[in-house]
Amino acid sequence: MYRLIHNFSLRDHNTFGISAIAKHYLTVNSHGDLLHFLKENNLSDYENRLFLGGGSNLLFINDFNGIVIHPEIGGIRLVSENKSFVEVEAGAGVNWDYFVEWCVEKGWGGIENLSLIPGNIGAVPVQNIGAYGVEAASAIIEVRGITLDSDSPAESVFNQQECKFGYRTSIFKAQLAGQFIVTSVLFRLSKRPGFQLQYEGLIEKVGQIGGTNLRTVRQAIIEIRKSKLPDPVIVGNAGSFFKNPVVSELIAKSLKNLHPDMPQYPIGSGLVKIAAGWLIEKTGWKGKSAGKAAIHDKQALVIINKGGASGKEIFRLSELVAEDVLRKFNIVLEREVQVVGN
Numbered sequence: 001m002y003r004l005i006h007n008f009s010l011r012d013h014n015t016f017g018i019s020a021i022a023k024h025y026l027t028v029n030s031h032g033d034l035l036h037f038l039k040e041n042n043l044s045d046y047e048n049r050l051f052l053g054g055g056s057n058l059l060f061i062n063d064f065n066g067i068v069i070h071p072e073i074g075g076i077r078l079v080s081e082n083k084s085f086v087e088v089e090a091g092a093g094v095n096w097d098y099f100v101e102w103c104v105e106k107g108w109g110g111i112e113n114l115s116l117i118p119g120n121i122g123a124v125p126v127q128n129i130g131a132y133g134v135e136a137a138s139a140i141i142e143v144r145g146i147t148l149d150s151d152s153p154a155e156s157v158f159n160q161q162e163c164k165f166g167y168r169t170s171i172f173k174a175q176l177a178g179q180f181i182v183t184s185v186l187f188r189l190s191k192r193p194g195f196q197l198q199y200e201g202l203i204e205k206v207g208q209i210g211g212t213n214l215r216t217v218r219q220a221i222i223e224i225r226k227s228k229l230p231d232p233v234i235v236g237n238a239g240s241f242f243k244n245p246v247v248s249e250l251i252a253k254s255l256k257n258l259h260p261d262m263p264q265y266p267i268g269s270g271l272v273k274i275a276a277g278w279l280i281e282k283t284g285w286k287g288k289s290a291g292k293a294a295i296h297d298k299q300a301l302v303i304i305n306k307g308g309a310s311g312k313e314i315f316r317l318s319e320l321v322a323e324d325v326l327r328k329f330n331i332v333l334e335r336e337v338q339v340v341g342n
């Protein structure tokens with residue numbers, strides 16, 4: 001089944017809570033229904049297109065004068081298993097954290113560190129979500145969907161390598177942006193999980209809760225996240241607004257000479273990740289507002305909507321912050337949040 005609605009309010013469909021209107025809004029319940037719609041309707045008849053999951057990584061700065069496609073494809077299915085692993089497929093419309101909890105309860109490990117990340121399965125490979133030392137790419141083995149770049153929409157399946165995963169990116173976000181709709185994702189999870197607890201404070205938190213197992217790790221992650229990040233149901237936000245910049249070892253060294261307390265994380269291949277939150281904090285923006293938008297007082301990487309902010313207001317604040325970071329450190333901050341509109 002599919003449903004096409006006109007002049008649809010996106011306010012409850014983006015975690016910033018921005019009041020933007022989509023000229024056309026399509027919901028579909030299955031891969032087959034989406035394919036059917038795309039074969040009967042030419043997407044190039046619409047001025048613009050956007051694929052929307054939970055809207056937790058988007059900033060609307062205008063109304064959307066095109067078609068928003070929102071897959072509501074549900075279903076979680078065990079595809080295969082052996083003594084060590086399971087392969088599980090989940091529909092693009094399944095809530096990510098529901099899926100993580102479901103796997104943890106089954107005793108299948110690999111994604112427990114990604115607990116409580118908002119959004120739906122469809123965006124997971126697009127973004128290659130990551131947290132607490134784990135990226136979704138490590139558990140994804142196939143992404144299924146529909147390619148729109150040819151005259152006729154076609155079903156496509158990408159294996160792990162073809163997804164070209166990188167730091168918060170993939171082929172779906174880069175080369176195939178706007179041309180491939182994810183309809184389901186196949187994950188490989190372990191029946192004998194090894195735990196990734198090296199992230200600061202995690203091992204201690206797990207210890208306080210009890211022995212190390214999937215449930216305690218999930219609970220520890222949830223507690224840490226809740227203590228640091230604002231709940232988007234209460235305060236509009238989209239998590240980290242900026243990516244952590246990556247620089248060469250040479251540049252990292254000269255920055256360290258100038259700022260000995262700058263946290264730096266070598267990531268191999270002669271590259272070093274710098275904590276964007278620290279850079280923003282040092283510009284003095286943490287906890288400060290510009291109109292109805294503000295930098296969160298506990299986590300400088302997060303921009304919040306204090307209530308009634310427009311997308312443009314939030315965008316302007318992000319520009320002010322990025323300009324100050326550039327001026328102070330000569331580092332360009334790249335947005336993690338996708339800005340929609342102009």
Ligand SMILES: Cc1cc2nc3c(=O)[nH]c(=O)nc-3n(C[C@H](O)[C@H](O)[C@H](O)COP(=O)(O)OP(=O)(O)OC[C@H]3O[C@@H](n4cnc5c(N)ncnc54)[C@H](O)[C@@H]3O)c2cc1C
Nearest residue numbers: 053054055056057119120122123129130131181182238239
């Ligand atoms: C409080 C908070 C904390 C967060 N913490 C983290 C974190 O720790 N780590 C992290 O990585 N992210 C984090 N995020 C960001 C966000 O949750 C992730 O990027 C998430 O994967 C977005 O999912 P979504 O369904 O909301 O996607 P949306 O915001 O709807 O879309 C994100 C992108 O994916 C595309 N997309 C969505 N669905 C599809 C589809 N079916 N097919 C093709 N393209 C699609 C969209 O077009 C867009 O480009 C956080 C956000 C919030 C609000």
